[in-house]
Amino acid sequence: MAQALETSAQPADSEQYLTFMQSGDMYAIPLLGVKEIIEYGGITPIPTLPQFIRGVINLRGRVVPVIDLGCRFGKTEREVTRRTCIIIVEVGSGEENQDMGVIVDSVSAVIDIPMVNIQPPPAFGAKIRVDFIQGMWKSDDRFVIVMDIDRVLSVDEITHLTEVLQESVA
Structure with missing residues (x-):
């Protein structure tokens, strides 16, 4: 007798x-937007x-801009390690x-987060801009900041910042 196969191990x-x-700090971004992870x-x-824009890389013939997430959050440039x-x-x-x-400093894991467990971002006290935070999730002993990656890497905002910087240099 045939049994139905479970199509997804991930809860709905x-x-x-x-x-x-x-x-x-630990951060999380939706896996659907991640294309790959490469060596620094x-x-x-x-x-x-x-x-915070470190430059560009050649990824199989495509020019891809590279953002230093720590600098984007207003922190100083960090040392590159073997896990970067x-x-x-x-x-x-x-x-x-x-x-x-x-x-990023290092990649940790792929995890399933129940949507009901993601809390709204804090109104104050965050180490990064509140509009960069989609929500907070409490892991075993720490909070994980769930990022709104489209806001953090907003092409329009980055273009505007670049134009302002280039005008001030000129």
Whole structure:
């Protein structure tokens, strides 16, 4: 007698997230937006860009901008270690999608987070801009910051910041 196969090990009311460490804090981004994780290296710096834009990489013939997430959050540049890596994510919506690289200290795991367990972002006291936070999830002994990656890597905002910086240099 044939048995029905379970098509998904993930509960219907949860979503998969990639967790990573940055400046001693744990963050999570939706796994659906993650294209790949690559070793740190091969970044070509571009002059006159904001400090958090480290440069670009050649990813199989495509030019992909690389953002230092720690610098984007207003922290100082951190030392690159053997666990430092670049997460390639797709940001934007509709036809305007853009691949971007995000430098993080280390990647932790892929986890299922029940949606009912994600709390709203704090109104104050966060180490990063509140609009970058989609919510907070309490893991065993720590909070995981669930990021709104489209806001953190907003192509429009980054373009605007770059234009402002280039005008001030000129």
